Every structure is written in structure tokens, then in C-alpha cells.
Amino acid sequence: MSREKKVMELVGFLGSKEGEVVNLGEVVYITVTNILSNALFSIDFLDFEGQGIGKELRKLLTEDAELGITVNLSDLYPILSGLDFQGIRKKSKEVLEKLITIWEDIIKQRRKQESVISDQSDFLDALIKDGYTKDQINQLIVVIQEVFAAEKWVEDSRKRARLELELRQETEKSLGQALAQNEKLTTQLAELKREKDGAEANLRTMRTQVEGQRKLLRQKDEKLSKAQQEHSDLKKELAKMKDEACTFKDSMEAAKKAAYKEGVVATEN
Numbered sequence: 258m259s260r261e262k263k264v265m266e267l268v269g270f271l272g273s274k275e276g277e278v279v280n281l282g283e284v285v286y287i288t289v290t291n292i293l294s295n296a297l298f299s300i301d302f303l304d305f306e307g308q309g310i311g312k313e314l315r316k317l318l319t320e321d322a323e324l325g326i327t328v329n330l331s332d333l334y335p336i337l338s339g340l341d342f343q344g345i346r347k348k349s350k351e352v353l354e355k356l357i358t359i360w361e362d363i364i365k366q367r368r369k370q371e372s373v374i375s376d377q378s379d380f381l382d383a384l385i386k387d388g389y390t391k392d393q394i395n396q397l398i399v400v401i402q403e404v405f406a407a408e409k410w411v412e413d414s415r416k417r418a419r420l421e422l423e424l425r426q427e428t429e430k431s432l433g434q435a436l437a438q439n440e441k442l443t444t445q446l447a448e449l450k451r452e453k454d455g456a457e458a459n460l461r462t463m464r465t466q467v468e469g470q471r472k473l474l475r476q477k478d479e480k481l482s483k484a485q486q487e488h489s490d491l492k493k494e495l496a497k498m499k500d501e502a503c504t505f506k507d508s509m510e511a512a513k514k515a516a517y518k519e520g521v522v523a524t525e526n
Contacts, residue, residue: 271284298363302314314356320352324349364394
């Protein structure tokens with residue numbers, strides 16, 4: 258009946274959360290934990306809000322599970338077996354003492370009710386009724402506690418595995434996007450390089466053309482300078498010839514005058 262009751266409580270809780278996001282793995286873990294705790298001690302360790310006696314218990318079991326999977330150097334090297342460099346044994350002992358304190362409170366309360374226990378109702382009642390001592394019960398509970406710790410460790414391992422899978426998928430997705438982006442950028446870079454090479458080729462062509470134009474311009478300047486020099490020389494030659502012509506004309510005029518005078522003289526005589 259206890260299992261059916263806990264399952265119905267689970268169904269009722271899920272029904273009350275209709276339309277809301279629920280961590281299904283968490284509520285199933287709480288249900289399974291409470292089924293076991295009721296079979297052993299007739300109490301719920303946790304409620305669906307994460308409260309209850311099992312809140313501290315769960316924390317301690319998680320810590321115990323983590324200590325159990327931590328590599329202890331003292332176990333790897335027999336010569337160091339008497340030492341506890343990492344303090345793992347000390348921490349484990351402290352966790353165990355805290356766990357036993359929780360169990361002892363439950364056992365003390367149940368022993369007070371021993372006189373009214375008419376028939377065994379759970380595992381703890383059976384132990385008390387059969388005359389088990391506190392130390393004997395504690396030893397059995399430590400074994401049971403390891404079962405809870407293993408269950409919690411398995412749950413946490415599954416969560417880590419899911420997270421690792423999701424992270425890997427997200428990483429692969431991001432890597433794929435990065436590769437696609439890189440390919441796109443590579444294509445764009447190649448296109449820009451082609452454009453740059455084309456622009457450089459055009460620039461070299463333009464420079465060649467400009468150099469050719471400059472050469473032609475220098476040649477024209479040289480021809481113009483030469484023509485200007487020839488024109489200047491020609492002007493000088495013409496001026497010289499003009500001067501000579503004027504001199505010749507003057508000589509002719511002087512000769513005419515001399516001849517005329519001679520003719521007049523001759524006529525008078």
C-alpha cells in the first residue's frame with residue numbers, strides 16, 4: 258500500500274503542476290526515496306519541495322558519494338596507508354557521524370514507542386523488537402545508507418552524462434556553425450583577394466599608361482623646345498638679313514647719289 262500511496266502522491270503533484278515546467282527526474286527520485294524510507298522507517302525523507310528530514314540526509318549522502326569516488330593517494334601507495342594527506346578519511350568519518358546522529362534521533366523516538374508496538378510495521382520496528390542494540394542497528398543502517406548514496410551517485414552520474422551529452426551536442430553544433438562561418442569567410446577572403454589582385458593589375462596598367470603619356474609629353478616638350486629654338490634662330494637670321502638689306506640699300510642710295518653728282522658735273526663741263 259505504501260508504494261501505491263507514494264505513486265498516487267507523485268501523480269497528484271504532477272497534476273497540480275499542470276502547465277508548469279517540472280524536473281521529472283527529481284520528483285521520481287523523491288518518490289523512490291520515500292518508498293524506501295517508508296519501508297525502512299515509516300517516514301518520508303523528502304517532500305516534493307525538497308524539504309523534510311531527508312534534506313540534510315541528501316546533502317550528506319551526496320557528500321559521502323563524492324568522497325567515495327575521490328581518488329585517495331593513500332590507497333594507491335601502501336607505504337602511505339597510515340597517512341591521510343587529502344583528509345578524505347577524516348571527512349568520511351565526519352559525514353558518517355552526522356548520518357548516525359540523524360538515524361539515532363529516529364531510533365530513540367521509535368524505542369520510546371516500543372511499548373505500543375503490537376506488531377512489526379517496518380524494518381526498524383522489527384530490529385527493535387528482535388532486540389538489536391544501537392550499534393548493531395547503526396551498522397545495518399550504514400549499509401542501507403550506502404544504498405541511498407549509490408542511488409544518489411547514479412542519479413548524479415546520469416545528470417552529468419545528460420549534461421555532457423547536451424554540451425557535446427551544443428559544442429558540435431557550435432563547431433559546425435564555426436566551420437560553416439569559417440568556410441564562408443574563406444570564400445569571401447578569396448573573392449577579396451581576387452578583387453585586390455585585379456585592382457593591382459589595373460593599377461599597374463594605369464601606371465604603364467601614365468608613364469607612356471609622360472614619355473610622349475616629354476618628347477613633345479623636346480620637339481616644341483627645338484621648334485622654338487629654330488624659330489628663334491630663324492628670327493635672328495631674318496633680322497640679320499634685314500640689316501644687311503638695309504645696309505645694301507643704303508649703299509645703293511649712296512652710289513646713286515654719287516653717280517648723279519658725277520653726271521651733273523660732267524654735263525656742266
